[in-house]
Amino acid sequence: MALSKRLKALSEYYDHQSIIWDIGCDHGLLGNSFQAITSVREIHLVDPSVEVIKSLIDAYITDPSSKIHIHQQHGQNLKINHSSNCIFIAGMGGKEILEISLNIIPQLTAKDVLIVSPHRKILELRAYLKESILNLVEEKLIWEDGQYYQIFCLSLDPKYSKISLYGDDIWKGDTGRKYHSHQLEAFLSHQDGMGKAYTTFLKELNP
Numbered sequence: 001m002a003l004s005k006r007l008k009a010l011s012e013y014y015d016h017q018s019i020i021w022d023i024g025c026d027h028g029l030l031g032n033s034f035q036a037i038t039s040v041r042e043i044h045l046v047d048p049s050v051e052v053i054k055s056l057i058d059a060y061i062t063d064p065s066s067k068i069h070i071h072q073q074h075g076q077n078l079k080i081n082h083s084s085n086c087i088f089i090a091g092m093g094g095k096e097i098l099e100i101s102l103n104i105i106p107q108l109t110a111k112d113v114l115i116v117s118p119h120r121k122i123l124e125l126r127a128y129l130k131e132s133i134l135n136l137v138e139e140k141l142i143w144e145d146g147q148y149y150q151i152f153c154l155s156l157d158p159k160y161s162k163i164s165l166y167g168d169d170i171w172k173g174d175t176g177r178k179y180h181s182h183q184l185e186a187f188l189s190h191q192d193g194m195g196k197a198y199t200t201f202l203k204e205l206n207p
């Protein structure tokens with residue numbers, strides 16, 4: 001099955017690593033899209049839901065040559081035990097992604113990339129990542145089916161800089177300008193936690 005625009009944008013950060021981790025995989029489409037890539041040795045689909053695991057087994061464990069391994073597990077407890085990993089954590093709230101990242105980051109090696117895309121609590125996740133040992137390879141903004149999605153590709157590589165609190169490249173271009181108006185409207189009406197400083201940033205930004 002063809003990947004959606006958002007899942008394709010996530011997959012494009014793969015950079016020749018041997019092991020794929022799709023944490024919170026649900027349908028498993030993202031991880032499974034790497035089956036034909038010769039440099040990929042193993043694909044790990046991780047999800048705590050019993051129902052999800054049953055569907056994954058039905059969908060993917062038919063071919064003995066499949067690279068897919070299925071784990072019924074929370075990302076907070078996952079052991080990676082490999083080097084050369086491309087790790088995706090997408091489609092969850094920033095709080096869950098933060099908790100999973102707390103477990104994953106100490107296990108990362110120099111060749112690994114961590115690609116995350118939170119659906120909520122994005123500011124909180126950015127603030128945590130900014131203070132973490134990770135650097136930002138690239139950030140992207142995707143518009144699909146009436147929703148905006150921020151995507152961050154992170155690594156330990158010191159040639160990259162820290163992620164910023166509110167974003168840089170995400171505000172560029174037509175999508176960035178529309179996102180700016182959308183965010184300004186959303187945060188003017190309900191400012192909780194970090195929202196006040198973010199609104200000041202948005203008012204001063206002129207994309």
Ligand SMILES: C[S@@+](CC[C@H](N)C(=O)[O-])C[C@H]1O[C@@H](n2cnc3c(N)ncnc32)[C@H](O)[C@@H]1O
Nearest residue numbers: 023024025026047048049052074075076090091
């Ligand atoms: C909305 S789906 C996202 C699916 C896919 N990653 C995507 O972006 O399209 C969220 C999935 O995360 C799983 N999930 C929830 N908490 C999790 C956790 N702590 N660790 C790993 N997966 C989790 C859920 O069971 C669900 O299947």
